[in-house]
Amino acid sequence: MSTTEQSSPASHPAKPAMNGAQGRMLWRSFLDLLPAMLAPFFGIAAALGIIFGILAWQGADPQIAWDYLYQGTLADAAKRADLVAYWMPLAITSFGLVLTYTAGLWNIGVEGQIVMGAIGATWGVRLFAEGEPLLGLNLGHTGILFMCFVLAAASGALWAALVGFLKTRGGVNEIFGGVALNFIAQTFNMYLVSNGGPWQPAGSRATETARFPEIARLDAFAEYRRLSPATIYITVGAMVLVFLIMYVSRWGLQLRAMGKNQRSAFLLGVRTERNIVLSLAICGALAGIGGAYRVMTPDVSKLTATPSGGVGFLAILVVLLASMSAVLVPFVSFVFAMLSKGGQRIESGFQWDHDLLLDRSLVRVLQSTIVLMVVLAFGVRNRFFPPHRAQPDTDEDEVART
Amino acid sequence: MFRKLAVGLILIAIVAGGLSTVTPQVAAQDDEFIFGVVLVGPRDDHGWSEAHYNAGLYVQDNLPGARMIELESLNSADRPETTLDQVVQDMVDQGAELILTTSADFEVDTTVVAEQYPDVTFVNVSGDDALWGIAPENLGNFMGQMEYGKMIAGCAAALKTQTGQIGYIGPLIDPETVRLTNSVYLGARHCYEEYRGLNPDDLQFGVTWIGFWFNIPGVTLDPTEVANNYLDSGVDVLISGIDTTEAIVVAGQRAAEGAPVWAIPYDFEGACSEAPDICLGVPYFNWGPKYLETVQAVQDGTWEAEWDWMAPDWSDINNHDTSAVGFNYGDALTEEERAMLDEFIAALAAGAQGEEGGLNLWTGPLNFQDGSVFLEEGEVATEKQIWFQASNADEAASPEEVTPQQLLEGVEGTSS
Numbered sequence: 001m002s003t004t005e006q007s008s009p010a011s012h013p014a015k016p017a018m019n020g021a022q023g024r025m026l027w028r029s030f031l032d033l034l035p036a037m038l039a040p041f042f043g044i045a046a047a048l049g050i051i052f053g054i055l056a057w058q059g060a061d062p063q064i065a066w067d068y069l070y071q072g073t074l075a076d077a078a079k080r081a082d083l084v085a086y087w088m089p090l091a092i093t094s095f096g097l098v099l100t101y102t103a104g105l106w107n108i109g110v111e112g113q114i115v116m117g118a119i120g121a122t123w124g125v126r127l128f129a130e131g132e133p134l135l136g137l138n139l140g141h142t143g144i145l146f147m148c149f150v151l152a153a154a155s156g157a158l159w160a161a162l163v164g165f166l167k168t169r170g171g172v173n174e175i176f177g178g179v180a181l182n183f184i185a186q187t188f189n190m191y192l193v194s195n196g197g198p199w200q201p202a203g204s205r206a207t208e209t210a211r212f213p214e215i216a217r218l219d220a221f222a223e224y225r226r227l228s229p230a231t232i233y234i235t236v237g238a239m240v241l242v243f244l245i246m247y248v249s250r251w252g253l254q255l256r257a258m259g260k261n262q263r264s265a266f267l268l269g270v271r272t273e274r275n276i277v278l279s280l281a282i283c284g285a286l287a288g289i290g291g292a293y294r295v296m297t298p299d300v301s302k303l304t305a306t307p308s309g310g311v312g313f314l315a316i317l318v319v320l321l322a323s324m325s326a327v328l329v330p331f332v333s334f335v336f337a338m339l340s341k342g343g344q345r346i347e348s349g350f351q352w353d354h355d356l357l358l359d360r361s362l363v364r365v366l367q368s369t370i371v372l373m374v375v376l377a378f379g380v381r382n383r384f385f386p387p388h389r390a391q392p393d394t395d396e397d398e399v400a401r402t
Numbered sequence: 403m404f405r406k407l408a409v410g411l412i413l414i415a416i417v418a419g420g421l422s423t424v425t426p427q428v429a430a431q432d433d434e435f436i437f438g439v440v441l442v443g444p445r446d447d448h449g450w451s452e453a454h455y456n457a458g459l460y461v462q463d464n465l466p467g468a469r470m471i472e473l474e475s476l477n478s479a480d481r482p483e484t485t486l487d488q489v490v491q492d493m494v495d496q497g498a499e500l501i502l503t504t505s506a507d508f509e510v511d512t513t514v515v516a517e518q519y520p521d522v523t524f525v526n527v528s529g530d531d532a533l534w535g536i537a538p539e540n541l542g543n544f545m546g547q548m549e550y551g552k553m554i555a556g557c558a559a560a561l562k563t564q565t566g567q568i569g570y571i572g573p574l575i576d577p578e579t580v581r582l583t584n585s586v587y588l589g590a591r592h593c594y595e596e597y598r599g600l601n602p603d604d605l606q607f608g609v610t611w612i613g614f615w616f617n618i619p620g621v622t623l624d625p626t627e628v629a630n631n632y633l634d635s636g637v638d639v640l641i642s643g644i645d646t647t648e649a650i651v652v653a654g655q656r657a658a659e660g661a662p663v664w665a666i667p668y669d670f671e672g673a674c675s676e677a678p679d680i681c682l683g684v685p686y687f688n689w690g691p692k693y694l695e696t697v698q699a700v701q702d703g704t705w706e707a708e709w710d711w712m713a714p715d716w717s718d719i720n721n722h723d724t725s726a727v728g729f730n731y732g733d734a735l736t737e738e739e740r741a742m743l744d745e746f747i748a749a750l751a752a753g754a755q756g757e758e759g760g761l762n763l764w765t766g767p768l769n770f771q772d773g774s775v776f777l778e779e780g781e782v783a784t785e786k787q788i789w790f791q792a793s794n795a796d797e798a799a800s801p802e803e804v805t806p807q808q809l810l811e812g813v814e815g816t817s818s
Binding site: 078082086183190196202206207211226294299300304306307308311340344345348351 | 491496511
């Protein structure tokens with residue numbers, strides 16, 4: 001768990017003894033650490049408690065709801081495969097966001113970066129797998145898929161770098177730049193696939209491109225036709241990359257320094273402008289690959305009207321809840337993916353088996369409540385279990401108080 | 403210290419409570435026939451999706467043992483976590499033997515999924531794969547002949563408008579929506595001339611496409627804004643072509659402020675209730691009878707893939723047990739206007755049934771926006787020509803060969 005401690009400023013372990021007995025220090029440091037690790041889980045549990053309370057008030061038995069949540073996510077292998085397929089774009093995007101948030105950048109534009117990635121991947125299909133391939137290149141199955149992912153990453157990176165340049169050169173706050181670029185990306189996507197747009201097949205009635213040709217479709221597992229192993233490998237690769245950056249490289253330290261105080265970092269010789277653009281671009285590339293998953297996942301295999309559908313915004317919540325810790329991101333994003341898919345099963349389960357109509361916004365309410373409760377849990381933690389020695393110079397006061 | 407322990411214990415108790423396990427349940431009954439209905443929008447949208455949801459309820463009421471399982475709002479913006487493929491699997495696991503996918507947006511996916519589940523019957527409402535013979539054998543299509551409802555809507559608008567400007571809020575551009583927009587226009591022109599004695603060329607009729615079947619914030623145009631813009635520009639009758647009720651809601655708000663404006667919603671029988679005083683009526687789908695027929699056919703094993711374009715019951719277009727499309731008059735119509743509409747509907751009925759002196763508005767000369775000829779002088783459109791809004795629809799061997807649909811000459815708005 002040492003990595004967790006590093007990443008979350010609120011959960012620094014106690015430093016080696018400065019005064020008092022060694023044993024007491026260990027006990028103290030354990031007390032410090034425990035609530036920090038448990039806070040998110042308390043938050044999630046409290047949120048589930050609230051949601052099940054609402055369900056009970058709506059006439060839905062919370063026990064049955066809990067059971068549906070399990071049925072819709074983990075109960076059988078096919079459900080687990082669907083869950084993993086939905087989880088991966090969320091996870092890889094969240095990994096990217098760890099970098100930008102560590103550097104103190106609010107990359108709200110990540111939603112648009114996912115959309116651009118989706119467009120990039122589709123562009124790859126169109127260039128190399130439909131009609132006459134570009135430059136007459138016959139790349140074959142693997143080559144085409146590789147190019148799709150490269151174009152997706154490049155599109156996402158470019159879109160994110162634009163946010164960075166707007167910030168460093170144009171003085172546009174990354175939040176505003178990101179919001180604007182989100183809108184442009186989504187509108188561009190709609191232009192491509194709706195109202196007889198250039199990528200919508202002639203005479204089509206659905207707001208999407210044609211299904212990708214066989215040669216440009218990701219291979220799925222034999223037993224699970226909606227889950228592709230390639231996406232798992234890439235996601236694990238992205239995880240390793242972000243771990244290396246965050247916990248091994250000097251560049252990761254620079255990002256942390258920027259996150260603490262950008263001006264100080266700059267004065268100490270960190271090339272902050274370059275790092276802003278670079279961290280955004282890497283985040284954008286990962287988000288772009290997430291966008292590629294969204295359109296290339298075997299049961300989609302086409303560019304849809306809203307390829308992201310809010311996965312980017314969800315990833316922002318994930319990273320905030322994980323306190324920007326790359327170690328916690330996979331778990332928190334997995335919980336969120338479970339809630340999305342399980343929430344839908346709760347809704348359909350009650351309607352199909354019990355004739356009980358629940359509101360479809362249940363899932364969103366659930367996710368928002370969890371964010372709220374986790375933040376509240378951190379608040380409770382800070383109130384009752386204040387982290388010791390977060391600032392070394394307050395050490396004396398802390399001791400005096402206890 | 404004690405306080406810390408207490409708080410810690412309380413928190414642990416909460417987690418433990420949340421983790422306690424439960425016993426599985428769910429019992430399936432043998433004498434049931436389960437059919438699935440997949441909706442693109444909310445089941446209570448007072449429009450397209452609610453009309454389908456009500457059709458499922460109609461089946462449940464009229465066929466003992468039939469049970470609907472339904473999923474609303476399946477689209478990539480509202481449910482990014484799932485796909486039609488996954489929803490269909492859930493429904494099949496639940497025991498569904500028939501699944502109706504009720505949007506053009508599901509057309510391609512339904513074809514793919516139908517191949518995955520050859521033992522389950524699929525119907526894509528409003529699609530036309532079965533017409534071309536490119537659909538799997540377990541996939542059929544049906545749609546109501548809403549052209550007539552839309553002509554009546556156009557007629558009502560033309561009877562009422564004071565400014566001579568009618569605004570149509572369209573969803574997205576495809577053969578169906580262009581067909582329905584053109585139908586409104588033909589009905590409006592006819593009645594503007596026939597009953598009001600005005601020059602139909604003076605009638606201004608515009609369409610604005612929002613980009614999808616309903617509002618998706620940040621993705622489509624906002625229909626509320628489109629409606630307001632129309633009313634600001636002198637339009638006094640709004641006609642909705644989208645799944646939801648923004649047109650009549652906005653018109654109702656303006657009317658409450660004293661503006662002389664009216665609206666005609668779409669799809670759902672009860673849609674006038676949003677603002678009854680300014681509602682000229684609503685052309686609606688009555689899917690119930692066709693749903694019932696389909697469920698019974700699948701149950702009996704007599705179902706066969708077909709493409710069915712269901713006509714209204716001309717003896718009474720508002721008969722809930724026989725007519726696929728209807729038109730409810732709104733409170734804002736005067737007695738005189740109702741009489742004219744009655745006459746118009748009777749003429750359409752006569753035309754549709756091939757009677758002498760009947761009215762068929764799909765009669766040439768009709769040109770498209772780019773000036774190309776849709777129907778020559780005196781030429782009457784065939785079913786396929788109307789469906790695709792293309793003059794070469796009968797000669798085409800596949801959907802790709804059909805000329806892209808176009809709005810009629812005189813309609814303001816884009817065809818593509």
